Amino acid sequence: xxxxxxxxxxxxxxxxxxxxxxxxxxxxxxxxxxxxxxxxxxxxxxxxxxxxxxxxxxxxxxxxxxxxxxxxxxxxxxxxxxxxxxxxxxxxxxxxxxxxxxxxxxxxxxxxxxxxxxxxxxxxxxxxxxxxxxxxxxxxxxxxxxxxxxxxxxxxxxxxxxxxxxxxxxxxxxxxxxxxxxxxxxxxxxxxxxxxxxxxxxxxxxxxxxxxxxxxxxxxxxxxxxxxxxxxxxxxxxxxxxxxxxxxxxxxxxxxxxxxxxxxxxxxxxxxxxxxxxxxxxxxxxxxxxxxxxxxxxxxxxxxxxxxxxxxxxxxxxxxxxxxxxxxxxxxxxxxxxxxxxxxxxxxxxxxxxxxxxxxx
Amino acid sequence: xxxxxxxxxxxxxxxxxxxxxxxxxxxxxxxxxxxxxxxxxxxxxxxxxxxxxxxxxxxxxxxxxxxxxxxxxxxxxxxxxxxxxxxxxxxxxxxxxxxxxxxxxxxxxxxxxxxxxxxxxxxxxxxxxxxxxxxxxxxxxxxxxxxxxxxxxxxxxxxxxxxxxxxxxxxxxxxxxxxxxxxxxxxxxxxxxxxxxxxxxxxxxxxxxxxxxxxxxxxxxxxxxxxxxxxxxxxxxxxxxxxxxxxxxxxxxxxxxxxxxxxxxxxxxxxxxxxxxxxxxxxxxxxxxxxxxxxxxxxxxxxxxxxxxxxxxxxxxxxxxxxxxxxxxxxxxxxxxxxxxxxxxxxxxxxxxxxxxxxxxxxxxxxxxxxxxxxxxxxxxxxxxxxxxxxxxxxxxxxxxxxxxxxxxxxxxxxxxxxxxxxxxxxxxxxxxxxxxxxxxxxxxxxxxxxxxxxxxxxxxxxxxxxxxxxxxxxxxxxxxxxxxxxxxxxxxxxxxxxxxxxxxx
Numbered sequence: 001x002x003x004x005x006x007x008x009x010x011x012x013x014x015x016x017x018x019x020x021x022x023x024x025x026x027x028x029x030x031x032x033x034x035x036x037x038x039x040x041x042x043x044x045x046x047x048x049x050x051x052x053x054x055x056x057x058x059x060x061x062x063x064x065x066x067x068x069x070x071x072x073x074x075x076x077x078x079x080x081x082x083x084x085x086x087x088x089x090x091x092x093x094x095x096x097x098x099x100x101x102x103x104x105x106x107x108x109x110x111x112x113x114x115x116x117x118x119x120x121x122x123x124x125x126x127x128x129x130x131x132x133x134x135x136x137x138x139x140x141x142x143x144x145x146x147x148x149x150x151x152x153x154x155x156x157x158x159x160x161x162x163x164x165x166x167x168x169x170x171x172x173x174x175x176x177x178x179x180x181x182x183x184x185x186x187x188x189x190x191x192x193x194x195x196x197x198x199x200x201x202x203x204x205x206x207x208x209x210x211x212x213x214x215x216x217x218x219x220x221x222x223x224x225x226x227x228x229x230x231x232x233x234x235x236x237x238x239x240x241x242x243x244x245x246x247x248x249x250x251x252x253x254x255x256x257x258x259x260x261x262x263x264x265x266x267x268x269x270x271x272x273x274x275x276x277x278x279x280x281x282x283x284x285x286x287x288x289x290x291x292x293x294x295x296x297x298x299x300x301x302x303x304x305x306x307x308x309x310x311x312x313x314x315x316x317x318x319x320x321x322x323x324x325x326x327x328x329x330x331x332x333x334x335x336x337x338x339x340x341x342x343x344x345x346x347x348x349x350x351x352x353x354x355x356x357x358x359x360x361x
Numbered sequence: 362x363x364x365x366x367x368x369x370x371x372x373x374x375x376x377x378x379x380x381x382x383x384x385x386x387x388x389x390x391x392x393x394x395x396x397x398x399x400x401x402x403x404x405x406x407x408x409x410x411x412x413x414x415x416x417x418x419x420x421x422x423x424x425x426x427x428x429x430x431x432x433x434x435x436x437x438x439x440x441x442x443x444x445x446x447x448x449x450x451x452x453x454x455x456x457x458x459x460x461x462x463x464x465x466x467x468x469x470x471x472x473x474x475x476x477x478x479x480x481x482x483x484x485x486x487x488x489x490x491x492x493x494x495x496x497x498x499x500x501x502x503x504x505x506x507x508x509x510x511x512x513x514x515x516x517x518x519x520x521x522x523x524x525x526x527x528x529x530x531x532x533x534x535x536x537x538x539x540x541x542x543x544x545x546x547x548x549x550x551x552x553x554x555x556x557x558x559x560x561x562x563x564x565x566x567x568x569x570x571x572x573x574x575x576x577x578x579x580x581x582x583x584x585x586x587x588x589x590x591x592x593x594x595x596x597x598x599x600x601x602x603x604x605x606x607x608x609x610x611x612x613x614x615x616x617x618x619x620x621x622x623x624x625x626x627x628x629x630x631x632x633x634x635x636x637x638x639x640x641x642x643x644x645x646x647x648x649x650x651x652x653x654x655x656x657x658x659x660x661x662x663x664x665x666x667x668x669x670x671x672x673x674x675x676x677x678x679x680x681x682x683x684x685x686x687x688x689x690x691x692x693x694x695x696x697x698x699x700x701x702x703x704x705x706x707x708x709x710x711x712x713x714x715x716x717x718x719x720x721x722x723x724x725x726x727x728x729x730x731x732x733x734x735x736x737x738x739x740x741x742x743x744x745x746x747x748x749x750x751x752x753x754x755x756x757x758x759x760x761x762x763x764x765x766x767x768x769x770x771x772x773x774x775x776x777x778x779x780x781x782x783x784x785x786x787x788x789x790x791x792x793x794x795x796x797x798x799x800x801x802x803x804x805x806x807x808x809x810x811x812x813x814x815x816x817x818x819x820x821x822x823x824x825x826x827x828x829x830x831x832x833x834x835x836x837x838x839x840x841x842x843x844x845x846x847x848x849x850x851x852x853x854x855x856x857x858x859x860x861x862x863x864x865x866x867x
């Protein structure tokens with residue numbers, strides 16, 4: 001009896017957390033349809049069909065599009081998980097973008113070293129990405145813990161430092177003459193493209209999926225996760241329970257940055273094989289914020305929303321072929337984010353009102 | 362006598378709780394009427410409805426015989442209803458007179474007529490026997506005086522019906538007596554007063570009639586002179602309660618906690634502790650009595666490592682733990698029932714089992730290396746729930762799902778089960794029901810008898826007197842005196858708490 005109750009209440013709780021993201025996705029699609037109607041001058045039904053057909057064919061319709069979708073999903077897994085770890089500790093790591101870029105740089109540099117067997121070279125490339133990402137994120141973490149500076153501001157600034165530093169390295173010391181890139185990395189540093197060289201999907205996808213499991217274990221099965229989440233939910237109680245807030249802020253940032261940096265390294269070792277001069281941010285880190293928010297900072301949620309965002313991104317080319325502006329993808333993503341953010345605000349206000357009611361007895 | 366307020370069939374539902382269920386309440390002209398009930402019984406909700414802060418889901422309100430629809434506090438004020446909240450709503454850097462006229466200022470052209478405001482304030486104060494300086498700034502006057510300002514504010518707006526929500530919670534015994542006199546004066550002037558409280562002694566001393574509320578329902582309305590404390594307690598709780606704590610003579614052993622000349626700053630960086638000395642021995646309960654905000658919070662935070670002292674030392678079992686981390690101090694054998702269970706004591710969005718190991722989550726058997734053993738943790742949580750009779754569907758629910766009393770029992774269970782040598786109990790029974798209070802008191806005495814040292818901090822003088830073996834009075838960051846609980850009286854404590862001194866017999 002009691003057991004049945006807990007399972008049904010758990011189910012209900014799970015449904016409750018899922019319902020809002022799902023509704024926001026549906027509404028976002030619905031609004032997108034209106035824009036398609038407007039752009040194409042079609043009626044509602046044909047516009048719906050045109051849009052969904054274009055998205056579906058562009059993301060899952062052919063084996064090639066499925067593979068390309070997976071290519072888009074992979075970096076979002078890393079950046080989504082990176083943001084999720086920070087969110088769970090009550091931190092807003094906007095610097096995932098910069099940590100991802102630093103990961104790109106580290107992998108592109110370490111990948112150039114000749115004469116190392118692949119079994120060592122690949123891990124070396126990945127670890128270098130993790131370390132530099134962890135370091136890049138630990139700096140604002142340390143500053144927050146030590147002097148209380150806002151991590152949002154500092155990580156944003158660190159993003160710009162990362163971008164300009166990496167561009168300097170690409171165009172300077174590590175430049176491939178005549179190109180705006182670094183040289184192609186050694187074959188021993190490349191991740192396995194398991195569907196053949198021509199298909200860009202690679203072993204990085206499995207690393208990302210493994211990470212989903214590892215982050216879940218970290219957050220919910222270890223003392224580290226217990227402390228991180230306690231600090232995120234109630235730092236006063238955490239402190240009372242002998243948990244160091246400062247240590248865990250730095251740790252959470254470092255873990256978040258390591259995951260982001262690993263994502264950057266995987267992007268080089270699996271997809272790009274080199275670092276390419278950046279004319280702006282890659283966007284993976286920022287998309288990761290949305291992925292984590294939509295996924296409620298839960299690793300499984302991150303996986304699902306990474307697939308959604310990856311599919312939308314990879315279908316943008318196909319949308320253009322169907323005469324739909326590819327910006328419709330950003331429109332859908334933006335509406336989803338607005339709804340998810342509204343949900344957070346709504347809950348925040350709800351909590352506040354509940355607290356007031358409690359005070360008033 | 363004339364009914365000035367009549368509330369009929371009031372029902373108010375909050376998500377998940379029926380705060381008021383078909384409540385009938387009436388106030389006669391010129392009476393002091395107490396609404397008595399435990400925390401969460403629905404008494405404040407009922408009064409917030411009368412004051413227009415909430416709208417009832419059902420029921421009717423009559424004021425002076427007229428059916429009224431009170432949509433906002435503005436409507437209530439127009440009907441002559443004034444309310445003094447538990448948490449005062451004053452502008453701290455304004456003067457008394459400025460606060461009193463705020464919102465209905467006397468004007469001279471477009472300027473505020475301050476002279477008239479001061480004159481009006483003085484007249485009003487004189488008429489009801491308030492001793493107060495209209496030009497004093499709020500942050501410089503005592504809490505007791507701030508309360509008078511709140512009452513004057515309501516009177517200035519023409520209130521004939523005054524609602525006071527837990528007015529004695531922040532007052533010393535002497536100030537409570539003074540409040541009693543003021544209320545009698547107000548009634549003589551034809552005002553009618555509703556007092557919300559859960560303190561039985563004050564009910565007996567101050568009121569004409571009592572309406573007892575339990576779980577949103579009115580149990581009865583009785584004349585104070587026809588009832589007694591035990592009967593009221595029984596009606597309030599719904600069963601016989603034992604208000605007297607049974608305990609034997611303490612057998613103090615070695616010194617467990619020694620606080621030496623501790624000074625510390627509060628969160629605004631102002632001195633909160635000014636050289637505190639204190640000892641707590643094994644097998645005794647030392648109570649710290651004092652008005653809220655005299656350094657109690659800071660003292661506990663220094664002892665538990667949550668705040669760094671600027672001076673002085675803290676020893677636990679002769680080991681210097683000054684400035685150590687909370688973790689080190691927990692390991693040194695300190696259990697701590699914190700004063701604010703929502704801020705410190707619990708992670709509300711953690712399940713009960715996760716909360717059960719807060720502070721020992723990294724230790725065997727709950728964790729091995731970095732891997733947590735949730736089977737052992739859940740088993741332990743069930744043990745705590747059983748042992749302390751925590752009312753919860755299971756150990757998986759969020760801590761926020763429990764009532765205050767059950768949350769507090771759960772925290773007490775966790776801290777006592779750490780097997781500490783020193784238990785710090787800070788306001789262990791604040792805002793919880795009488796049943797839980799009884800239980801926690803009993804457990805604290807039991808733990809004392811097992812030879813643990815207990816430091817009790819409470820704003821409730823009755824609790825201090827009932828539990829303590831020795832009573833240290835804190836005033837303005839200093840321990841002003843330490844009395845033997847057997848001979849200490851409420852009167853003596855009240856004088857010390859207000860900063861006075863006792864004349865020692867030579």
